[in-house]
Amino acid sequence: MSAIEGLETAHHHDTEHEHHHEAPNFWQKYIFSEDHKVIAKQYLITGILWAVIGISMSIVFRIQLGFQDANLSWLKPVLGGWISDSGKLDPNFYLALVTMHGTIMVFFVLTAGLSGTFSNFLIPLQIGARDMASGFMNMLSYWFFFLASVIMFASLFIQTGPAAGGWVIYPPLSALPQAHPGSGLGMTLWLASMAFFIVSQLLGGINYITTVINLRTRGMSFDRLPLTIWAFLITAVLGLISFPVLLSSVLLLIFDRHFGTSFYLSDIYINGEALPNVGGSPILFQHLFWFLGHPEVYIVLLPGLGITSEIIATNSRKPIFGYRAMIASMLGIAFLAFIVWAHHMFVTGMNPFLGSVFMFLTLIIAVPSAVKGFNYITTLWRGNIVFTPGMLFSIGLVSLFVSGGLTGIILGNSALDIQLHDTYFVVAHFHLVMGAASAFGLFAGVYHWFPKMFGRMMNNSLGQIHFWLTFIGIYLVFIPMHYVGIAGFPRRYYQFTSYDFTNKFMDMNMFISVAAIFTFVAQFIFLWNFFYSIFKGRKAPQNPWRSNTLEWTAPINPGHGNWEGELPAVYRWSYDYSKPGAKEDFIPQNIPYSQTLESNFPHENELIATEKAIESQNFNDQFKNAH
Amino acid sequence: MESINYKVEKEPQETLAMDPMKFILWLFLVSIIMLFASQTSAYLVRRAEGNWLEFEMPRIFWYSTVVLLISSIAMQWAYFAAKKDQFKQLKIAISITFVLGLAFLWMQFEGWKQLVAMNVYFVGNPSGSFFYVFTGLHGFHIISGLIVLLFSWMAAFRLKVHAKNLRRIQICATYWHFLDILWLYLFVFLLTFN
Numbered sequence: 001m002s003a004i005e006g007l008e009t010a011h012h013h014d015t016e017h018e019h020h021h022e023a024p025n026f027w028q029k030y031i032f033s034e035d036h037k038v039i040a041k042q043y044l045i046t047g048i049l050w051a052v053i054g055i056s057m058s059i060v061f062r063i064q065l066g067f068q069d070a071n072l073s074w075l076k077p078v079l080g081g082w083i084s085d086s087g088k089l090d091p092n093f094y095l096a097l098v099t100m101h102g103t104i105m106v107f108f109v110l111t112a113g114l115s116g117t118f119s120n121f122l123i124p125l126q127i128g129a130r131d132m133a134s135g136f137m138n139m140l141s142y143w144f145f146f147l148a149s150v151i152m153f154a155s156l157f158i159q160t161g162p163a164a165g166g167w168v169i170y171p172p173l174s175a176l177p178q179a180h181p182g183s184g185l186g187m188t189l190w191l192a193s194m195a196f197f198i199v200s201q202l203l204g205g206i207n208y209i210t211t212v213i214n215l216r217t218r219g220m221s222f223d224r225l226p227l228t229i230w231a232f233l234i235t236a237v238l239g240l241i242s243f244p245v246l247l248s249s250v251l252l253l254i255f256d257r258h259f260g261t262s263f264y265l266s267d268i269y270i271n272g273e274a275l276p277n278v279g280g281s282p283i284l285f286q287h288l289f290w291f292l293g294h295p296e297v298y299i300v301l302l303p304g305l306g307i308t309s310e311i312i313a314t315n316s317r318k319p320i321f322g323y324r325a326m327i328a329s330m331l332g333i334a335f336l337a338f339i340v341w342a343h344h345m346f347v348t349g350m351n352p353f354l355g356s357v358f359m360f361l362t363l364i365i366a367v368p369s370a371v372k373g374f375n376y377i378t379t380l381w382r383g384n385i386v387f388t389p390g391m392l393f394s395i396g397l398v399s400l401f402v403s404g405g406l407t408g409i410i411l412g413n414s415a416l417d418i419q420l421h422d423t424y425f426v427v428a429h430f431h432l433v434m435g436a437a438s439a440f441g442l443f444a445g446v447y448h449w450f451p452k453m454f455g456r457m458m459n460n461s462l463g464q465i466h467f468w469l470t471f472i473g474i475y476l477v478f479i480p481m482h483y484v485g486i487a488g489f490p491r492r493y494y495q496f497t498s499y500d501f502t503n504k505f506m507d508m509n510m511f512i513s514v515a516a517i518f519t520f521v522a523q524f525i526f527l528w529n530f531f532y533s534i535f536k537g538r539k540a541p542q543n544p545w546r547s548n549t550l551e552w553t554a555p556i557n558p559g560h561g562n563w564e565g566e567l568p569a570v571y572r573w574s575y576d577y578s579k580p581g582a583k584e585d586f587i588p589q590n591i592p593y594s595q596t597l598e599s600n601f602p603h604e605n606e607l608i609a610t611e612k613a614i615e616s617q618n619f620n621d622q623f624k625n626a627h
Numbered sequence: 628m629e630s631i632n633y634k635v636e637k638e639p640q641e642t643l644a645m646d647p648m649k650f651i652l653w654l655f656l657v658s659i660i661m662l663f664a665s666q667t668s669a670y671l672v673r674r675a676e677g678n679w680l681e682f683e684m685p686r687i688f689w690y691s692t693v694v695l696l697i698s699s700i701a702m703q704w705a706y707f708a709a710k711k712d713q714f715k716q717l718k719i720a721i722s723i724t725f726v727l728g729l730a731f732l733w734m735q736f737e738g739w740k741q742l743v744a745m746n747v748y749f750v751g752n753p754s755g756s757f758f759y760v761f762t763g764l765h766g767f768h769i770i771s772g773l774i775v776l777l778f779s780w781m782a783a784f785r786l787k788v789h790a791k792n793l794r795r796i797q798i799c800a801t802y803w804h805f806l807d808i809l810w811l812y813l814f815v816f817l818l819t820f821n
């Protein structure tokens with residue numbers, strides 16, 4: 001880019017930002033804010049509200065599964081007609097609950113709530129930028145998500161009930177209103193909501209990628225980026241590539257539902273009468289869906305892994321083990337994520353040879369995953385571990401990732417999957433590795449960055465109690481669930497009274513349900529701690545965890561623009577913990593090597609020569625001062 | 628010696644890689660590419676299963692392709708004119724682009740009518756449905772391209788596009804060329820796998 005053009009864009013930024021930041025009124029400041037930190041909090045609060053709704057749903061169907069004779073009349077004030085006069089849950093509504101639970105948790109909580117919160121909050125703060133590349137798009141992204149939320153929420157209250165075809169919405173079940181009450185208006189609203197959701201994710205993701213690549217502060221080269229940022233970047237790329245494919249599949253489904261095309265439908269008889277649709281293929285939908293669906297599970301997990309890397313290194317007071325290997329394994333996982341989707345389709349009558357190819361590719365994912373697991377453990381090894389709640393949840397994440405990943409390897413074998421597919425074994429697998437692990441990532445992130453978000457600390461003891469109850473509760477729920485799955489319990493069944501073999505496991509199901517309720521109740525400790533601390537928590541110090549990353553150099557309550565005066569310059573990576581010879585056990589990224597002669601390695605002394613050059617660069621400042 | 632080497636190597640590491648707005652545009656194009664890539668692969672997967680209606684593409688789609696190509700050339704002309712501050716040419720060129728874009732849309736619509744006359748409907752064998760979906764989705768993007776063009780057109784007539792303010796027209800031209808290439812891809816694809 002020529003110098004003149006560079007100046008021109010710099011100038012453009014100035015004018016663009018000045019005119020709508022002069023005197024932000026209430027609406028601009030808290031509602032239609034373009035400040036990434038406010039948008040992050042909007043995502044977080046919305047995500048938490050959705051989590052409460054989504055998890056409550058799971059408690060309702062867990063009661064149904066564990067206690068088939070329970071009288072649910074007490075739920076009538078909330079669920080109304082979905083509870084029969086004799087206190088039974090409506091079987092159709094059971095399916096709707098399972099579907100909405102999956103949709104809400106996967107997309108609204110662990111995608112929007114997790115990426116939306118931490119990518120938004122941490123990317124500008126950790127790379128030393130004033131804000132996202134486009135604050136306006138970022139604001140739109142949240143409000144599209146909000147719109148999607150409103151539509152999805154509304155669908156819970158319509159007379160025919162919300163969508164009920166599972167979170168994967170396979171046609172023909174989802175395509176034909178005759179198939180299920182929820183496949184009528186409920187499904188229409190589901191599709192509309194998800195279309196807006198996809199737009200929101202694309203707007204957000206495009207912004208994250210652009211910001212990370214173009215708006216890093218001086219000195220912040222790619223090999224000095226914290227692993228959190230790497231994880232968010234890769235997550236956003238995954239989303240950018242896979243969400244349009246979901247849009248595609250949703251679009252064709254909409255045509256099938258509302259215009260009578262036959263992309264997914266063929267030879268269907270209802271009550272002995274043939275439908276006019278011929279020539280479609282329901283398997284086609286599965287291909288399209290899982291091409292998104294598998295990357296989606298990593299979209300959910302990778303931010304958690306990034307957060308964990310950061311927190312584990314900080315609280316072990318040690319450099320992260322294998323920084324480059326961590327990046328390489330994330331890139332490897334991201335690449336492989338696009339070529340393994342058919343492991344969800346082993347039993348669709350796929351050619352067994354093709355099945356073996358996908359099995360092979362699937363099992364390769366275990367390699368980069370294991371690299372990450374080992375690196376976390378070796379980072380912890382002989383560290384001066386500080387057990388903050390954030391750290392506990394990060395270690396918990398590693399544990400869940402390993403135990404859930406192991407069952408993935410079992411499922412990845414196409415022969416074993418014939419027995420295990422669509423049983424509770426799969427449910428247990430992905431709840432450990434995706435659901436619980438990412439939720440732990442979310443908790444870890446909230447505990448760790450709460451001081452930066454709200455300028456106050458969360459209560460430490462409550463955090464510790466919350467961790468132990470949740471950690472134990474999660475395993476009590478999901479370890480037994482594997483056995484239920486191996487025994488052959490299929491997922492998405494209203495009750496198991498029709499078979500003999502299921503009777504033997506009723507007490508196990510009861511146990512799981514009790515454990516689930518226990519874990520659910522424990523989350524109120526978190527909710528209380530979170531909302532109470534926002535207003536009444538102890539005031540946060542500048543750098544509560546003695547961490548190296550740039551966000552802790554910003555003011556405790558940063559304004560829009562993050563840093564007063566100049567943006568910080570970066571001279572080193574973010575993992576200089578317990579460096580031999582150093583005065584403190586951490587050296588923040590903005591400390592030049594020329595100030596730490598006592599702890600520099602020889603090659604770092606050579607870098608001192610470049611510091612002047614780094615200091616004099618300042619092209620990325622979007623608007624010159626915080627305001 | 629080595630430290631000097633380092634310096635030379637490190638110095639150009641200016642972290643700003645590109646104009647963020649243009650970068651955003653490119654990422655946006657990636658998402659559109661994925662949308663159409665998934666559509667065309669769905670087409671191939673479905674076609675491989677047999678029961679596939681074959682029909683000849685109406686002639687008018689050849690003509691519309693030519694029209695879109697010419698509009699792309701006009702767009703490039705507009706860009707060059709803006710670079711040289713030749714405002715008159717710029718206005719003419721950008722107007723031609725816009726009109727040809729409209730003409731393209733109209734021809735696509737005529738093409739649909741001819742398909743209907745050939746008894747190839749949106750509702751029916753997926754081969755026809757896909758044809759409508761591809762052309763329709765592309766047409767939808769052309770409409771968005773026309774809106775972008777319209778803004779550039781207005782800016783051009785207010786003399787706001789000139790050699791020192793090229794960003795808007797650059798973004799507009801990139802998007803328009805992209806839509807052109809996208810159509811060429813779809814056109815060749817539909818011809819090859821009819």
Ligand code: HEM
Binds near residue numbers: 168344411420430435
């Ligand atoms: C070693 C790594 C892994 C392997 C080999 C693996 C393998 C599999 C296989 C074969 C299935 C299909 C089972 C079936 O439906 O019959 C499956 C399901 C699933 N996996 Fe994994 N997995 C791995 C890691 C992960 C990770 C890291 C996540 C998420 C972060 C994840 C999330 C899921 C989800 C959500 C499903 C179920 C989707 C559904 O049917 O509703 N898996 N996994």
Ligand SMILES: [Cu+2]
Binds near residue numbers: 294297343344
């Ligand atoms: Cu998968």
